Amino acid sequence: DAKTTQPNSMESNEEEPVHLPCNHSTISGTDYIHWYRQLPSQGPEYVIHGLTSNVNNRMASLAIAEDRKSSTLILHRATLRDAAVYYCILAYGGATNKLIFGTGTLLAVQP
Amino acid sequence: DAGVTQSPTHLIKTRGQQVTLRCSPKSGHDTVSWYQQALGQGPQFIFQYYEEEERQRGNFPDRFSGHQFPNYSSELNVNALLLGDSALYLCASSLWGLSGAMNEQFFGPGTRLTVL
Numbered sequence: 001d002a003k004t005t006q007p008n009s010m011e012s013n014e015e016e017p018v019h020l021p022c023n024h025s026t027i028s029g030t031d032y033i034h035w036y037r038q039l040p041s042q043g044p045e046y047v048i049h050g051l052t053s054n055v056n057n058r059m060a061s062l063a064i065a066e067d068r069k070s071s072t073l074i075l076h077r078a079t080l081r082d083a084a085v086y087y088c089i090l091a092y093g094g095a096t097n098k099l100i101f102g103t104g105t106l107l108a109v110q111p
Numbered sequence: 112d113a114g115v116t117q118s119p120t121h122l123i124k125t126r127g128q129q130v131t132l133r134c135s136p137k138s139g140h141d142t143v144s145w146y147q148q149a150l151g152q153g154p155q156f157i158f159q160y161y162e163e164e165e166r167q168r169g170n171f172p173d174r175f176s177g178h179q180f181p182n183y184s185s186e187l188n189v190n191a192l193l194l195g196d197s198a199l200y201l202c203a204s205s206l207w208g209l210s211g212a213m214n215e216q217f218f219g220p221g222t223r224l225t226v227l
Contacts, residue, residue: 041220042220043115043201043203043218043219043220043221044154044201044203044218045217045218046215046216046217049215085153087153091214097144097205097214097216098144098156098159098167098169099144099146099154099156099203099216100156101146101153101154101155102153103151103152103153104153
């Protein structure tokens with residue numbers, strides 16, 4: 001199983017942008033890059049995913065390196081509600097879609 | 112539209128006992144996956160059910176078994192409980208047949224199991 005590497009923790013100030021990095025040097029050509037986050041006392045929730053091109057949605061942006069060996073989740077204006085563990089995951093193709101979680105990045109947001 | 116629901120919320124058992132956890136998927140979803148999350152760790156994939164069959168399994172012993180019902184709901188059973196089985200058990204639902212890499216999973220709030 002291809003693996004991802006993320007910093008254990010990061011800090012941000014409220015209303016400032018946050019860049020959460022992820023390395024996935026063993027990614028295969030068909031692996032999608034997914035990001036989930038887990039708020040305290042909740043199950044994980046989907047944030048965004050992409051294959052090769054940068055992606056934007058209402059929650060965040062995903063910037064993918066040209067060689068696809070790394071990616072960055074961008075929260076444009078962090079809020080206190082964004083404090084969570086963020087997981088970068090390589091998702092496999094095919095009908096089954098098990099997610100292989102790492103330990104993620106604990107994001108703290110200071111007021 | 113109800114999301115993924117799980118029951119019970121919390122459960123306390125003793126070593127050697129058996130436990131059954133339940134999950135109802137998001138409306139319209141037909142695939143259920145189960146994950147175990149130990150304290151301070153990311154969720155670990157246990158297995159996945161579709162059409163009442165186990166389709167894929169993670170690195171968990173046979174003490175962990177499951178079932179899916181015709182209404183797509185699912186149960187996770189753990190026999191001969193060990194202290195190390197204490198964890199948050201998460202259920203996730205999705206749609207079978209879409210490209211797995213494109214297929215968002217919706218998670219429930221989990222069941223906190225404590226084994227004494």
